[in-house]
Amino acid sequence: MNFRRFLLVLVPYGWLLALFLVPFLIVLKIALSDTALSIPPYTPTLDLSAGWAGIKDFFGALDFENFVFLTQDDLYWKAYLSSLKIALISTLVTLVVGYPIAYGMARAPQEWRPTLMMLVILPFWTSFLIRVYSWMGILSQEGFLNQFLQWAGLTSEPLIILNTNWAVYIGIVYTYLPFMILPIYATLEKLDVSLLEAAEDLGCSRTEAFWLITAPLSRSGVIAGCFLVFIPAIGEFVIPSILGGSRTLMIGKVLWEEFFSNRDWPVASAVAVILLLILVIPIILFQRNEQRQRELEQ
Amino acid sequence: MAQSPSSSVFAPWDDPTKKPLIRFEGVTKRFGDFTAVDNLDLHIYEREFFALLGPSGCGKTTIMRILAGFDPPSEGTVWLDDVNIAPVPPNKRPVNMMFQSYALFPHLSVYDNIAFGLKRSPMPKSEIDGRVQEMLRLTRLEKFARRKPHQISGGQRQRVALARSLAKAPKLLLLDEPLGALDKKLRNDTQFELMDIQEKTGTTFVIVTHDQEEAMTVASRVAVMDNGKLMQVATPDRIYEAPNSVYVADFIGDVNIIEGNLRPQEPGKVLIDWTEGEAPIRAEANGGLTEGTRVSYAVRPEKIAVSAERPDDRANVVQGKIIDIAYLGNISTYHVQLPSGHMISAQMTNSRRIERRDFTWEDTVWLSWTDTAGIVLTQ
């Protein structure tokens, strides 16, 4: 390996080691430390000047106390469960909303498709925060949705949607919808029309042809879309804190409050470690789906 | 160029005093468990138009990439002008390559593509334009100098790729399936153009192709490859008329292969017993073959005559029934079944119009060929 190539590998590698891997190891270390009223607010701190004894003391003082604490206080496991539930429900709703849109795009005349694609991608480039915020004015008690419902005579009392889990579901579906549409559209667009014609030729009705041909062949897109919504939804912070209420429990919000309000760094770190462990499973499943898709295409 | 005293034709490979330009010595290339090139020895001479011919995956492209410097050999040495080229990186080799995909730089004009290599050579800036113009003239691209690659046709792109790789006047030009992307008609014209340019510039060409007709047309010598090994290296006519193995005979053109047991006769003559009820085949073969050796007898369809009457003057005569006729315009191929079940193809030129053809399906005909028409193969 010559020097130039070495440098080419070393610079990005070193950067990621220093600013991605090392910070994560620090989180792990602090998760195993104890809370202390000091700066930084945890013990032990590694004292290298004490030599080998310092290192031994350091590792001796680490323990799983914070993780035990997480299992004892039901706030945490409720928050994990609630995050999973919210992410799961929103993912399913996003699928139900997104699939017909992707399907309609794939069926649209060829010359419309680039424009439709652009319309789906455009929100990506728009501030996430602003897109979430735009629902506040719609969902509030005197908001547009309630104005419309009362005008239409569907309700007499304004519905309370903002600051409930309902608003969180709407927010997640809205902001992550493009993540669902794009992979499904990609698989539907590649679908060979003659397959459907063959199915109908062999006696299927249109509906049967959809369930027997289109649905199974778009499975990988559906799986990819679901993971792309589910994975970030679990750790979501912005949506529950803007649209959700004080009773909306999501783990991202708990971590934030643990850190900023309670200043309990070791517990916040332990929450982060568990969150990551929960995410490992869907991430591995997602990777496997992508891998299989790539192999099929070759 | 000095010619050998014995002949006036270009045949440096027959002249022991000539030194080859390229020498492969025991070259092996492995990719993991796969051996792409297996212990290869090969000499290529200056001014040769050398073709590497074989099916895909036979290792011909690997040989080319070893010469260009993109893949180092796993074992063995490659000498170019008595220099071991293993440590020389591709950008320092006096070798240029014309890529199968042409690899024209899409962001540069035709002119800049051709000048690309020259700008990176020691050639003074003032001479570059002259050289590029010369290349444009050679490949008849003067009108297209300012165009980008996507603004010209496939045939023109092929010529730009050729001009670009020739511009630096390399000692050796490698051509990877240079005509593969062209349609049949254009390919034939371009073959002759390539030969013409090779002659004009005096560059040594090594061409990789899977098209046997193309290799036979352009090359001074052809190397037939299979599974990383050289099967035969010879001039096109030798390859066709005197293949050294069933593989080569079968790969180049159509051939009837008949298996049988050898019976040596007077020196140079042999008989082959091949089936019950038929006379043994008379053939010529060199000595060293023993009685009873299992051999394959190869005879080309166009060497076999078809007639209604039994000819008296031919060494080999068999009778059979026409099963199928393939009409190819200038020639027709007759597939004839013998009483023993053997199928033999024979070719006749169609000098008459089709409705006056002599033979038709189900006709019983005589097939005949001389004792020098076929060749006895032991492998």
Add this chain to the structure above:
Amino acid sequence: MIRRFSWFNATSLTLGFAFLYMPMIILVIYSFNASKLVTVWAGFSTKWYGELLRNEAFLDAAWVTLKVAVISSSIATVLGTMAAYVLVRGGRFAGRTLFSGMIYAPLVMPEVITGLSLLLLFIAVGLDRGVITIVLAHTTFSMCYVSVVVSSRLVAFDRSLEEAALDLGCTPFDAFMSVTLPMIAPAVISGWLLAFTLSLDDLVIASFTSGPSSTTLPIKIFSAVRLGVSPEINALSTIMIGIVAVGVIAASLISKTRIARMTRDEQAAQQQ
């Protein structure tokens, strides 16, 4: 699929795009509302835009955000392009698996964890929080996005073009600069734009890594909207949506005309 575009398809597209765009359209319309009450229309006015331009705190935050976005996306583009090249063309080297893992992990890592871990690192090494720490944090996660965008282009790119450059006498570095880079330039540019918008947009990581003197615009917006809907934020949002819309539409028009020209040229070349 080219087939019967049914009423069902038309309806789902109409409703779907209405859902995607209605909230933003309402936001834009009501940014021109004269009333302080954001859900009651009281006539057209641009006064909130005026208020916004006189709000020093917002302007400062906007300046910090822009500075961070330009610097971090530029560094991220260089690092991400290098990383993509190493991943696609680098062959095997020790620790390649860890390297590709570190490229893909930040894409799925919850922002709260990335933010928390970087903050703890900055505290551990005693780096004061400010513009520099935000830049470091943003560079780290956006270089991964750049590298994914650039490597997908590199994978699709005909390797023989680079080999041809080497064959014609380029050093590997020269080949990269004169052939590879011009070819992957569109991906590098979109990588930069992506890194830039990610940085502009980021609230969570910036909240962890910013100091008191380096508040970014999303942090400012977040603390304002927690108190409720405000017409000033509507005006600010409208400006941001407008910039993005103009940018994306212009970019797609440019690429559309370029593709059209390419196809026309190619057809003309075939007819010669």
